[in-house]
Amino acid sequence: MVFRFWLCLFLQLPTSLLGGAALVPRERFPLRVEGRFIVDRLGERVKWACVNWYGPESISFTFGGLEKRPVEDVVKRISDLGFNCVRVAYSLEAHVRNPTLEEQFVKANRFLIGKTFLDGFDAGIEALSNAGLMVIIDQHVSRAGYCCHWSQDEGLWYVPGYPEETWIQSLVNMTKRYKGNPFVVGMDLRNEVHDLHSNPKWGSGLMMTWGDGNPKTDWAAAATRAGNRVLAENQDMLIVVMALCFGMELRPMRSQPISLDLPNRVVYQTHNYIEYQFWNLITRDLGISFSTLRIATLISGVFFAAILSFLLRSWRRTGRAYPPRQLLLVSLGAWLTVFSCLFLGVAFAAYKAACTYCEWGAQQDFLPWVYFWSLTAVVGLVLVVVSWRPSGTASVAELLQVDKYVMQSDESCDEETDLFQKSDDRGGGSSGSERDITKPWDTGLVIRLQCFIVSVILLVMCGVGLFAAIVVDTYWFYERWLDKQWGFALEEGQPFTAPVWMGEFGYLNHGPFWLMFMRYLSSRDVDFAYWAINGIKYSEGFNGADGVYRPLPGGARWVVELYGILGPDWQTVKKAWMVRDLQALMDSPSRWLPTDIGCVTDFLGHFCDVPFRGPDV
Numbered sequence: 001m002v003f004r005f006w007l008c009l010f011l012q013l014p015t016s017l018l019g020g021a022a023l024v025p026r027e028r029f030p031l032r033v034e035g036r037f038i039v040d041r042l043g044e045r046v047k048w049a050c051v052n053w054y055g056p057e058s059i060s061f062t063f064g065g066l067e068k069r070p071v072e073d074v075v076k077r078i079s080d081l082g083f084n085c086v087r088v089a090y091s092l093e094a095h096v097r098n099p100t101l102e103e104q105f106v107k108a109n110r111f112l113i114g115k116t117f118l119d120g121f122d123a124g125i126e127a128l129s130n131a132g133l134m135v136i137i138d139q140h141v142s143r144a145g146y147c148c149h150w151s152q153d154e155g156l157w158y159v160p161g162y163p164e165e166t167w168i169q170s171l172v173n174m175t176k177r178y179k180g181n182p183f184v185v186g187m188d189l190r191n192e193v194h195d196l197h198s199n200p201k202w203g204s205g206l207m208m209t210w211g212d213g214n215p216k217t218d219w220a221a222a223a224t225r226a227g228n229r230v231l232a233e234n235q236d237m238l239i240v241v242m243a244l245c246f247g248m249e250l251r252p253m254r255s256q257p258i259s260l261d262l263p264n265r266v267v268y269q270t271h272n273y274i275e276y277q278f279w280n281l282i283t284r285d286l287g288i289s290f291s292t293l294r295i296a297t298l299i300s301g302v303f304f305a306a307i308l309s310f311l312l313r314s315w316r317r318t319g320r321a322y323p324p325r326q327l328l329l330v331s332l333g334a335w336l337t338v339f340s341c342l343f344l345g346v347a348f349a350a351y352k353a354a355c356t357y358c359e360w361g362a363q364q365d366f367l368p369w370v371y372f373w374s375l376t377a378v379v380g381l382v383l384v385v386v387s388w389r390p391s392g393t394a395s396v397a398e399l400l401q402v403d404k405y406v407m408q409s410d411e412s413c414d415e416e417t418d419l420f421q422k423s424d425d426r427g428g429g430s431s432g433s434e435r436d437i438t439k440p441w442d443t444g445l446v447i448r449l450q451c452f453i454v455s456v457i458l459l460v461m462c463g464v465g466l467f468a469a470i471v472v473d474t475y476w477f478y479e480r481w482l483d484k485q486w487g488f489a490l491e492e493g494q495p496f497t498a499p500v501w502m503g504e505f506g507y508l509n510h511g512p513f514w515l516m517f518m519r520y521l522s523s524r525d526v527d528f529a530y531w532a533i534n535g536i537k538y539s540e541g542f543n544g545a546d547g548v549y550r551p552l553p554g555g556a557r558w559v560v561e562l563y564g565i566l567g568p569d570w571q572t573v574k575k576a577w578m579v580r581d582l583q584a585l586m587d588s589p590s591r592w593l594p595t596d597i598g599c600v601t602d603f604l605g606h607f608c609d610v611p612f613r614g615p616d617v
């Protein structure tokens with residue numbers, strides 16, 4: 001007994017000295033939720049420091065790497081790197097059909113030749129739990145293959161051929177299958193739920209909702225139904241619920257947290273990839289970086305300021321005649337309408353674009369601007385119509401022809417003088433003596449007034465643009481944005497407080513996006529699962545830079561997993577900085593600190609990248 005104790009201590013020492021996430025001993029299960037933390041049987045925090053190991057959800061129907069290394073070797077590599085848990089994905093198609101595995105995918109694990117998807121899945125999960133790693137089973141897709149693109153109908157929890165009941169039965173059957181294995185700690189109900197776009201094969205668009213009771217769209221209700229069925233099978237499971245919109249939108253949970261039959265079981269899941277920072281998409285699609293935007297708005301701002309000062313000086317030289325009130329109101333109203341229509345167009349385009357990814361979020365963030373600019377356009381129009389009417393002194397039509405009066409006779413000056421004085425009275429100015437009111441308000445002045453108003457508006461726009469281009473690129477902004485989207489749930493003591501697990505994130509450059517996100521994960525001490533350990537993948541298609549999914553020409557084949565930790569040999573680490581940074585996140589609290597690597601210029605920049613020169617596929 002004593003010997004075994006010392007042996008265990010000895011065997012565990014190297015791991016703890018090297019760092020990495022603490023493994024949870026068998027007797028510390030089951031896990032529960034307490035506030036924002038996942039805790040073990042003794043109430044100690046368990047940080048899910050996981051990696052995604054995918055494959056069973058794909059058209060290969062089994063874990064990546066089994067073609068190259070024995071399953072225990074791959075698992076040992078995951079464990080060596082310090083992770084304490086693994087998120088494993090599968091498809092309903094694989095579960096329902098349970099197809100026989102192709103030899104090419106299990107070449108290095110000959111015992112699996114001729115065996116099925118479930119045999120392969122069992123083998124992976126057994127190897128993981130033998131190594132002391134926790135397993136979270138991710139119900140990734142219905143039909144086997146790539147996931148998730150906005151044009152795919154996999155965003156709902158049901159698709160043609162795989163109704164809700166099949167989905168729930170599959171979750172329940174998986175729960176039952178691994179009930180005797182305490183290391184299988186969670187059921188991740190469904191990956192990257194998102195809106196269904198109009199699809200000729202599958203009907204009109206459906207916006208995913210949260211808590212509105214619509215049986216076709218209410219994800220919170222569907223997750224509650226499924227979660228309760230899983231808990232009825234095994235009350236010790238944690239139920240992982242995906243945030244809306246590919247895992248970026250947890251805001252509706254704030255007012256409507258999920259409540260299951262058993263308390264303290266819900267973990268929310270979010271994802272984050274560089275394309276989720278939509279302001280990057282805007283600048284990328286426009287082909288301008290934030291630094292360019294900063295310089296452009298600065299130069300334009302100086303330009304408009306110069307025009308304004310020129311106009312002001314020349315106006316002073318003309319004798320400081322104040323614009324007639326009606327002319328001023330009509331001009332302001334007209335320009336307000338013109339620019340409001342312009343902004344309305346931009347807001348509407350942004351709303352439509354955002355709807356492609358996330359209608360719920362678009363309605364929160366962009367629709368108010370559509371309403372706002374519609375309103376200001378109407379206000380501007382009303383101002384024009386109301387001011388345009390003759391009002392005792394002279395109609396605006398007359399005002400605009402004012403120079404004709406000037407040319408016709410000198411008396412017209414007197415008429416104009418009256419008008420100016422009317423304007424003065426409004427301003428309550430006793431400064432009438434300082435102004436030369438004998439000079440009439442002519443066409444030239446009317447045009448200059450228009451230039452003045454437009455320049456003021458453009459100057460303000462440049463200011464706003466410059467401010468935005470500075471702020472959007474800072475960690476300060478990024479932190480607030482993520483807090484608003486899902487980080488709020490980590491605040492202790494709120495009715496909505498819950499653990500949020502960053503179940504997928506990945507990138508290939510040691511640039512600003514990576515560093516900012518690491519800093520956030522570290523400062524909020526977020527549980528995570530990196531995407532992915534896989535070095536290569538058997539792929540039938542890809543998500544192009546334009547956001548459109550395309551099948552690979554020539555059919556499915558092995559391709560490099562850009563965000564993968566390991567190289568195609570399933571042993572070599574591709575990028576040392578990646579592993580170092582992830583390991584720093586594994587402790588609780590995290591010990592990752594922002595590193596000034598002297599290359600942060602732009603959110604999209606990636607000047608610190610060290611290209612991978614490992615063996616090719």
Ligand SMILES: *[C@@H]1O[C@H](CO)[C@@H](O)[C@H](O)[C@H]1NC(C)=O
Pocket residue numbers: 095096166169170173
């Ligand atoms: C789940 O198990 C039930 C009962 O054994 C079976 O009828 C059903 O087909 C299974 N469903 C799936 C998706 O595996």
